[in-house]
Amino acid sequence: MTLVRDRLARHLEVLVEDVGARPPGSPANRRATSYVAGVLGDCGLSVVEHPFATRWWEPGDGSLATSQGVLGVRPDPYAATCDVRGRLERVERLDELEELAPDPARILVLDGELASEQILPAAFPFLDVPHHARTRAALRRLRPAGVIALSDDWQPVLEDPDLGLSSTTLPTVHRDALTRVGWAHLRLGGAVHDGRGSTVAARHGPAADRAVVSAHLDSKATTPGAFDNAAGVAVLLALAETWDEDPGPVELVLFNGEDHFDACGEVAWLHATELAEVHAAINVDGVGLSGRGTSLATLACPSGLEQAVADWLAGRAGWVRAEPWLESDHALFAMRGIPALAITSEDVHQLLGGLAHTPADTLDVLDLDVLTEVVLALPSLLALVRTSGPH
Numbered sequence: 235m236t237l238v239r240d241r242l243a244r245h246l247e248v249l250v251e252d253v254g255a256r257p258p259g260s261p262a263n264r265r266a267t268s269y270v271a272g273v274l275g276d277c278g279l280s281v282v283e284h285p286f287a288t289r290w291w292e293p294g295d296g297s298l299a300t301s302q303g304v305l306g307v308r309p310d311p312y313a314a315t316c317d318v319r320g321r322l323e324r325v326e327r328l329d330e331l332e333e334l335a336p337d338p339a340r341i342l343v344l345d346g347e348l349a350s351e352q353i354l355p356a357a358f359p360f361l362d363v364p365h366h367a368r369t370r371a372a373l374r375r376l377r378p379a380g381v382i383a384l385s386d387d388w389q390p391v392l393e394d395p396d397l398g399l400s401s402t403t404l405p406t407v408h409r410d411a412l413t414r415v416g417w418a419h420l421r422l423g424g425a426v427h428d429g430r431g432s433t434v435a436a437r438h439g440p441a442a443d444r445a446v447v448s449a450h451l452d453s454k455a456t457t458p459g460a461f462d463n464a465a466g467v468a469v470l471l472a473l474a475e476t477w478d479e480d481p482g483p484v485e486l487v488l489f490n491g492e493d494h495f496d497a498c499g500e501v502a503w504l505h506a507t508e509l510a511e512v513h514a515a516i517n518v519d520g521v522g523l524s525g526r527g528t529s530l531a532t533l534a535c536p537s538g539l540e541q542a543v544a545d546w547l548a549g550r551a552g553w554v555r556a557e558p559w560l561e562s563d564h565a566l567f568a569m570r571g572i573p574a575l576a577i578t579s580e581d582v583h584q585l586l587g588g589l590a591h592t593p594a595d596t597l598d599v600l601d602l603d604v605l606t607e608v609v610l611a612l613p614s615l616l617a618l619v620r621t622s623g624p625h
């Protein structure tokens with residue numbers, strides 16, 4: 235138990251404090267992948283890296299000046315740098331946006347339905363939504379001098395290197411002022427770089443009928459990413475270092491792109507993988523938050539496994555059942571009909587806005603005892619999925 239705890243503490247210190255923000259493609263991300271590849275290799279596992287090329291964003295400052303004063307703003311990730319004056323024009327609906335004529339002197343203020351969710355980036359490989367595609371097309375056609383999205387729920391609304399827009403997201407408290415002033419001077423910094431990276435995978439035993447245990451090691455550029463998701467990575471590494479029984483055929487996958495616009499590391503691993511050989515998957519994302527239990531959701535599981543998981547949970551303090559949620563890397567498996575278990579913190583979706591992807595996601599938010607329990611529980615969950623019969 236203390237061994238597991240010590241190993242967790244060490245991995246977290248390296249990933250969160252020494253490496254910090256690790257967006258795919260960046261030098262920091264490559265430091266994180268070499269670290270995990272080293273640890274897994276030292277455990278005697280056969281380690282394979284699945285390489286990719288992508289673009290990463292280096293954050294910069296921003297400001298918005300109006301007749302009311304100057305406000306510091308955060309550029310949206312991948313926002314084109316700018317230093318522009320423009321006429322503010324607020325738009326709430328997609329059909330209004332589509333009717334506008336291009337005006338290079340306009341700063342668009344996206345409000346209402348247009349800012350009510352994050353717009354999927356064009357390069358996201360697994361999903362698109364028709365009204366998101368229309369929104370992107372309208373924005374590309376309009377070529378505004380700048381874009382300000384008003385949202386209290388989504389930071390940012392836009393995160394898409396292929397839009398080529400100078401955009402920022404502000405809380406709705408600024409709506410009245412922006413409606414009154416008419417003109418603004420928007421300045422946004424930051425830089426987009428080409429880069430390379432890899433998803434790191436480590437196998438024990440044969441490929442056939444293996445279980446995958448996964449966690450994503452990337453973070454957004456704006457956070458040290460402790461609970462999202464250095465915690466999940468540390469759990470997988472500590473598991474590999476301390477399991478004493480033969481876990482059976484298993485592949486540990488440190489995905490590198492769950493929080494990235496093009497899911498580069500997921501795509502690289504899928505290209506190299508024969509999914510028919512994967513029996514089931516267990517994904518660990520957002521675990522170990524202080525003051526919360528750990529939640530387990532089942533997706534695409536046969537009834538025998540559903541029942542086995544229910545029995546497993548029944549006697550276990552600190553664990554709760556969660557409704558299936560189709561995000562994170564377990565979705566890669568569940569969407570293809572492969573049984574998947576998703577492990578995260580209890581009620582995690584309630585606080586994603588305030589913590590995930592922000593500078594506040596530091597080691598202070600984690601509870602090492604909770605993480606230790608997750609490591610100690612994983613061998614029995616692996617045994618459950620292994621004995622649950624073919625899917």
Ligand SMILES: [Zn+2]
Pocket residue numbers: 450462463492493519520562
């Ligand atoms: Zn995550």
